[in-house]
Amino acid sequence: MDPLELMIAASKRIAPTFLNYEIGSDVESVIYHLIKRLREDYEEFVIISFQDAYFSISRYLGAIYDDVHEVFRGAHLISVNPYLEEELKPRTSIKTKDAEIIVGRLGAELRTKSNTLFLVLGLDLYGVKYPQELPVIIPAIIRVLSSGGNNNIIISFNTKIFPESTTEMVNSFALNLFKFEVEVENSDIKRKFSVIRCPFVEYTLKSWYYTVTPKRLIFVSGSEKD
Numbered sequence: 001m002d003p004l005e006l007m008i009a010a011s012k013r014i015a016p017t018f019l020n021y022e023i024g025s026d027v028e029s030v031i032y033h034l035i036k037r038l039r040e041d042y043e044e045f046v047i048i049s050f051q052d053a054y055f056s057i058s059r060y061l062g063a064i065y066d067d068v069h070e071v072f073r074g075a076h077l078i079s080v081n082p083y084l085e086e087e088l089k090p091r092t093s094i095k096t097k098d099a100e101i102i103v104g105r106l107g108a109e110l111r112t113k114s115n116t117l118f119l120v121l122g123l124d125l126y127g128v129k130y131p132q133e134l135p136v137i138i139p140a141i142i143r144v145l146s147s148g149g150n151n152n153i154i155i156s157f158n159t160k161i162f163p164e165s166t167t168e169m170v171n172s173f174a175l176n177l178f179k180f181e182v183e184v185e186n187s188d189i190k191r192k193f194s195v196i197r198c199p200f201v202e203y204t205l206k207s208w209y210y211t212v213t214p215k216r217l218i219f220v221s222g223s224e225k226d
Contacts, residue, residue, distance in 0.1 A: 001200070003193055003208050003219045008037055010176045010198040016142050016153035018174035020167075022160040025180035025191050028057050029064065029212045031156060035119065036071045042117040042152060046076040046110065048141075051129065053122025055085040064214055075119075078106065080126065097130045099137035107144045114148035120155040128161060138173055171196075193219065 001009070011017040011034075021027035039045055047054055054077065061068040079090035080102055086093070094105050110116075120141065127134035145153045155174075159167040171177055177196040182189060194207040207222040 001203070003195075003210070004033060004037070004217055006195070006198070006200065006203055007034060007176075007178060010200060011038070011152050011154060012041070013199050014175045015146060015151060016155055016174060017176035017178070018171065019154065019156045019178055019180060020159045020171070020174075020196075021156060021180040022158065022182055024182040024189075026212045027156055027180050028060050030180065030217065031057065031119070031154070032061050032065060032068065032071060033217055034154060035117075038117055038152065039071070042115055042150075044076060044113060044116040045072075045074065046078065046113070046116055046118050047072070048078045048080065048106065048118065048120045049082070049085060049090075050080045050120075050122030051125035052079075052082055052085045053125055054079070055082075055088060057121060058088075078109070080122075097133060099130075099133040099140065103137060103140040103144055106141060111144055111147050113151065115150045116148060116152070118145045118151060118153045120145075120153065123155060124158040124161060127166070131166075134166065135169060138170060142173055175199075192222070 007017070019027055019030065058068065058072065077088060077090040078092040078094065079085045080094045082090065082093055092109060094102055096102060123138065142153065145151060157170055159170060174197065176198045179194040179196055181192050183192050190209050191211070192207055193210050195203045195205065197204065208219040209222060211218040
């Protein structure tokens with residue numbers, strides 16, 4: 001199975017899906033391709049953006065892909081602690097660091113939704129600013145978004161900026177766990193994708209090297225990197 005198709009199929013089967021990444025892995029392009037393929041399979045598309053994460057990602061993707069506005073058009077945008085993102089006129093704006101208040105607001109608005117694709121961005125940025133709130137908000141937000149039937153939850157998270165204990169806590173809530181990293185060998189830089197956990201057990205712990213192009217993601221088996 002093609003790695004992109006694997007992520008799509010796994011996310012449809014169980015949720016949540018965590019995309020753990022490090023800077024330079026271009027996870028933004030992975031998110032773009034996933035959303036482009038998944039949107040048509042769900043009645044609604046909701047973006048929950050912490051600390052202006054969607055603003056930054058959409059600006060970046062807009063410089064690469066001509067159709068990025070069409071891919072994200074009509075999304076129900078919920079902004080948590082926005083500043084720059086206010087110009088996007090989110091449907092809901094939540095301004096507090098308190099995890100229980102945030103989750104309460106999300107629950108009131110989203111708990112009844114079903115057959116919905118959820119994209120959660122910037123939880124890592126929120127966790128850097130409010131580290132004590134992170135262990136509270138992650139399981140709670142997953143519980144709220146999972147309450148409806150046939151919901152798909154995709155969460156990107158930069159685990160490289162946290163201590164190992166925090167990373168282990170975050171990973172424990174991921175039913176699908178995919179890792180995007182950068183390998184440097186002398187002057188050679190390669191992006192690497194690994195399956196850490198997913199329902200297709202035959203792919204567990206397999207990895208690919210990948211290249212990002214404006215048209216598609218190109219994957220090569222880890223054993224064929226040279």
